[in-house]
Amino acid sequence: MRIAVCLKRVPDTTTKIVIGSDGKSIDENGVKFVANPYDEYAIEAALALKEKAGAGETVVYSLGTDAAQETMRTALAMGIDRAVLLQGGGSPDGLEVAKALAAELKSGGFDLILFGKMAVDDYNHQVGVMTAELLELPCISAISHLAIEGGTVTAEREVEGGVEVVTCALPAVLTTDKGINTPRLPSLKGIMAAKKKPFELKPVTLGAGGLTVTGLTLPPERKAGRIVGEGPDAVSTLVQLLRNEAKVI
Amino acid sequence: MAQILAVLEQRQGTLRKVSLEVLAAARTLADQLGGGATVDGLVFGTGAVEGTAALGKAGADRVLLAAHPDFGLYNPDGFAATTASIGGSYAVIVFPATASGRDLAPRVAAKLGVACATDVTEVGVEGGKVSAVRPVYAGKALQRVVLGGAPAVLSIRPNTFAVAQAADRADAATAALDVPSFTQRVTVKEVKAPAQSTLDVAEASIIVSGGRGLKEPGNFKLIEELAAAFGTAAVGASRAVVDAGWREHAAQVGQTGKTVAPSLYVAVGISGAIQHLAGMRTSKVIVAINKDKDAPIFKVADYGIVGDLFEIVPRLTEEIKKIRAEH
Numbered sequence: 001m002r003i004a005v006c007l008k009r010v011p012d013t014t015t016k017i018v019i020g021s022d023g024k025s026i027d028e029n030g031v032k033f034v035a036n037p038y039d040e041y042a043i044e045a046a047l048a049l050k051e052k053a054g055a056g057e058t059v060v061y062s063l064g065t066d067a068a069q070e071t072m073r074t075a076l077a078m079g080i081d082r083a084v085l086l087q088g089g090g091s092p093d094g095l096e097v098a099k100a101l102a103a104e105l106k107s108g109g110f111d112l113i114l115f116g117k118m119a120v121d122d123y124n125h126q127v128g129v130m131t132a133e134l135l136e137l138p139c140i141s142a143i144s145h146l147a148i149e150g151g152t153v154t155a156e157r158e159v160e161g162g163v164e165v166v167t168c169a170l171p172a173v174l175t176t177d178k179g180i181n182t183p184r185l186p187s188l189k190g191i192m193a194a195k196k197k198p199f200e201l202k203p204v205t206l207g208a209g210g211l212t213v214t215g216l217t218l219p220p221e222r223k224a225g226r227i228v229g230e231g232p233d234a235v236s237t238l239v240q241l242l243r244n245e246a247k248v249i
Numbered sequence: 250m251a252q253i254l255a256v257l258e259q260r261q262g263t264l265r266k267v268s269l270e271v272l273a274a275a276r277t278l279a280d281q282l283g284g285g286a287t288v289d290g291l292v293f294g295t296g297a298v299e300g301t302a303a304l305g306k307a308g309a310d311r312v313l314l315a316a317h318p319d320f321g322l323y324n325p326d327g328f329a330a331t332t333a334s335i336g337g338s339y340a341v342i343v344f345p346a347t348a349s350g351r352d353l354a355p356r357v358a359a360k361l362g363v364a365c366a367t368d369v370t371e372v373g374v375e376g377g378k379v380s381a382v383r384p385v386y387a388g389k390a391l392q393r394v395v396l397g398g399a400p401a402v403l404s405i406r407p408n409t410f411a412v413a414q415a416a417d418r419a420d421a422a423t424a425a426l427d428v429p430s431f432t433q434r435v436t437v438k439e440v441k442a443p444a445q446s447t448l449d450v451a452e453a454s455i456i457v458s459g460g461r462g463l464k465e466p467g468n469f470k471l472i473e474e475l476a477a478a479f480g481t482a483a484v485g486a487s488r489a490v491v492d493a494g495w496r497e498h499a500a501q502v503g504q505t506g507k508t509v510a511p512s513l514y515v516a517v518g519i520s521g522a523i524q525h526l527a528g529m530r531t532s533k534v535i536v537a538i539n540k541d542k543d544a545p546i547f548k549v550a551d552y553g554i555v556g557d558l559f560e561i562v563p564r565l566t567e568e569i570k571k572i573r574a575e576h
Contacts, residue, residue, distance in 0.1 A: 013504040013524045017389040026390065037505050092394065093364040094355065120504055122392075123385050125346075125367045126355035133359035138434030139325070141352045144498065158499045159348035160265075160449040162440040164323065169434070178491075178505055179498035210364035210398035214380070217391050222530060222549050227542065231556040232564040238536065238552055239568045246534045246551065248455075248513040249479065249572065 001056035003046040004105055004113045005080065006128070008036045009064055009071040010121040017218065024213045035071050038116025040183040041176035045146060046114055047079045048181065057081050059108070063088055063100055069199070076194035077186030083197065086204045092122065093209030098130035100204045106135060110171060117142040117175040132173035140166045144179040251286040251340040253279050254400070255309065256332060256353070258345055259298050267345040267452070268292075269307045269412040274372050274405045275343045276308030276413055281374040282340065289313055289339075290421065293320045293328055305421035308413050313426040320428075322437040323349045329356035330431035336361050339400045341379055343372075346404040347451075354404040363398030370409045379403070387504035387527035407452055408510050443499060448483040450502060455513045456532075458485030458502055460525075462518020462539060462558055466495035471562045472517060478569040485509070485529075487519045503528035518558050521546030538562065 011017075011026065012034045018027040035043075046058045060075040062068045063086040072083045086104060091097055105113055113135075115128030132139030138153075144163075145156035151170045156163050158177065186194070228234045228241065242249045255275040257268035272290060279286035290309040292298050294316055301312040315331045317324075328349075336342050336357055344354040346368040358365035370391075371382035379401035385392045396403065450456050457479070459472040469484070476482040486496040488503050502509055504524035514532035519525060521537070521544055529535070530549055537550035538558050547553045554561055 011386070013387070014522075015386070015389075016523065017386050019390070026386075092392075095359060095362070095364055098359065121386060123368055123383070123387070125351050126358070126365055129352060129355040130359040130365075133329075133356050139356075140435055142348065156441075157348065158443075159323075159440065160452055161443070163443055164348075164440050165438045167436050167438060177498070178501070210396060211366060212395045212397065213392055214375075214395055215393040216385075217393070219384070219388060219391055219530065222535075223551075225535070225547065225549070225551040225553060227547065227553045227555055229554060231554075232560045234554045234556070235561060235564040235568055238554060238565070239572055241552055242513070242534070242536070243572060246513075248534050249569065 001050055001053040001112065002108070002110045003049060003056065003058045004108055004110045005039070005042045005046045005058065005060050005075065006101060006113070006115045007039045007043070007060050007062045007072060007075055008119045009033050009062065009068040010036045010119050013037065013120055019216055019218060024216050026216070033067065033071065035074055036116050036119045038118060038120070038176060038178070041178065041180050042114035042116050043075050043078055043080060044181045044183040045176055047184070049112070049148065059084060061086065061101060061104065063090065063097055063204070065089055073194050074186060076197045077190040078184055079190060081197065082199070084200045084202060086202050088204035088206045091206045091209050092213045093211040094124045094126040095130055096206045096209040097127050098134055100206055101127070102131045102134035104202070105131070112170060113137070113173045115173070115175045117177045128173055128175035135173070137171055137173050138168035139173040140168055141175040142177045143174055144177045146174065146180060251282045251284060252338065253286060253288045253341045253343065254336065254339040255288055255290045256342065256344045256350070257290050257292045258347060258349060259292055259294060262294065262299055264298060264300055266412070267347055267407045270407060270410040271343050271345050271405060272304060272308035273410045273413045275341070278341055278372050278374065278379065286340070287311070291315065291332065291426070293324070293331070295321045301423050302420040305418050306414050306416065309421040312421045312423045314423055315426045315428050317428045319433065322440060324433070324437065325352055325356060325435045326433045327428065327431050328353055329360060331426065331428050332357045333360035334429045335426070336400055341401045344404040346406050350404050354402060358402040361400065361402070363400060363402055364396055365402040365404070366394050366396055367404045368406045369403050370406050372403065384508060387524060388508050388530060389527045443497065448481060450483045450485045450500060450509050451507045453481070453483030454511050455479045455482035456485045456502070456509060456511045457482050457515045457517065458487065458519060459490065459517050460487035460519030461489045463490070469495060475515070475562055475566045475569070478566045478573070480573065487525050488522070516546050516550070517562060519546055520544045521549065
């Protein structure tokens with residue numbers, strides 16, 4: 001089984017956001033960057049599927065700057081066989097990202113192309129699905145359960161108030177949600193092995209795109225609240241405030 | 250004359266509330282674009298859908314019904330092909346950022362070769378172009394974008410656009426829309442009920458969330474009982490308890506979970522890690538119950554009670570039940 005995983009380097013989720021001097025992006029000073037958490041589920045799914053199949057190849061792709069190499073090494077340390085970095089920076093327009101990835105993945109002969117359902121930085125929620133459309137492959141997005149039998153994918157995805165059971169044939173594009181698996185940690189042996197795995201760098205040029213970021217701001221601060229009281233005796237006061245002041249019950 | 254397409258959502262023949270929110274956003278854009286811009290609502294189904302005429306009051310000028318025997322459940326390829334078949338003639342297409350909408354909007358945008366702004370919380374027009382505000386980094390920052398493509402494709406976050414009810418607006422006429430032939434690559438077989446909470450945190454107007462302060466999974470019963478006392482409230486959870494396997498991921502509020510904006514958010518035994526606060530800080534009213542008076546959750550809470558949740562929550566449940574019975 002040949003599986004591609006697409007990975008994005010993003011700020012760690014514990015990052016306190018500071019707006020950069022351009023007023024459109026974050027100040028990256030002192031920010032710790034990690035693999036997008038949703039992409040780690042995709043990596044784990046790829047590794048587990050290859051192990052189950054007993055043969056095949058897993059390849060991690062990323063579009064970004066050279067700094068993404070370090071993040072991709074983590075994927076190699078987890079067990080991915082080789083890496084391809086598309087050196088093209090990034091774009092706020094997910095379609096431009098999808099075009100670059102689709103052009104690269106088109107001739108890869110993959111049975112499965114995996115993405116995280118979204119990146120925790122731009123919250124775009126679209127590159128995997130768009131890549132599938134460009135490649136004219138079936139796509140199931142945001143899956144929290146996956147089974148593959150005889151070339152057929154059966155996946156589950158959370159919807160409002162329920163769980164959809166969805167099927168498609170291979171080859172396919174899937175995007176992973178939390179809950180699908182628990183990503184393994186790289187072993188020391190894996191970290192050593194990662195240093196010797198093939199790592200390809202390919203310059204790409206992204207189109208201008210149709211989406212322009214004109215500003216980035218911090219959300220308005222919440223008004224300072226108050227401690228109503230201590231212990232169960234404060235409950236009556238709270239309920240009265242919710243009813244008469246906040247008017248939410 | 251600019252035209253706006255609002256892609257609506259129905260389940261079992263009944264329109265979902267988020268459909269009215271999509272129409273409200275579409276109407277806002279139509280009014281700001283001016284020049285008599287009109288709004289078409291697009292509904293998928295196997296046949297007639299209830300209440301389409303009344304969508305006029307919510308902002309629709311016309312409702313297009315795309316009926317197909319395979320449109321009983323979400324049909325990614327069929328819905329995308331149908332929307333794309335007419336999408337090119339619109340100035341703007343608005344989707345709901347729901348489970349289906351988040352899947353459908355990028356499909357349609359890719360088919361039309363245009364950009365897509367997802368999960369937006371504000372819409373506007375700048376220099377004749379559609380602009381939007383979208384929370385990024387789980388709401389830790391707000392990104393302002395301008396869409397240059399035609400059509401401009403966007404999806405709106407549920408629970409953020411106020412539903413319009415303009416009594417003076419006429420009923421919407423319904424027209425049948427031909428479904429083009431499409432290759433169905435993906436099939437939704439069924440929708441199963443979830444194992445735990447049935448009300449989704451992303452859509453609920455009241456959320457009661459529990460964290461590590463509950464000490465063990467069985468104590469989530471206290472959270473469930475409080476949620477039940479409110480009538481229709483959803484049960485949420487912090488990342489810590491989801492990672493510990495106490496609750497399903499569907500309930501997780503925060504950066505690797507859901508971003509929510511209910512009218513009331515009650516955080517019980519949640520200290521308020523930065524990634525949790527990011528996911529719930531736009532709630533209208535926040536109540537925090539925590540034993541640590543220095544917990545970060547109290548910095549965003551409108552009302553806080555410091556103390557033992559095992560004493561406070563049962564009392565709160567009783568008082569809420571009492572006040573709801575009286576009124």
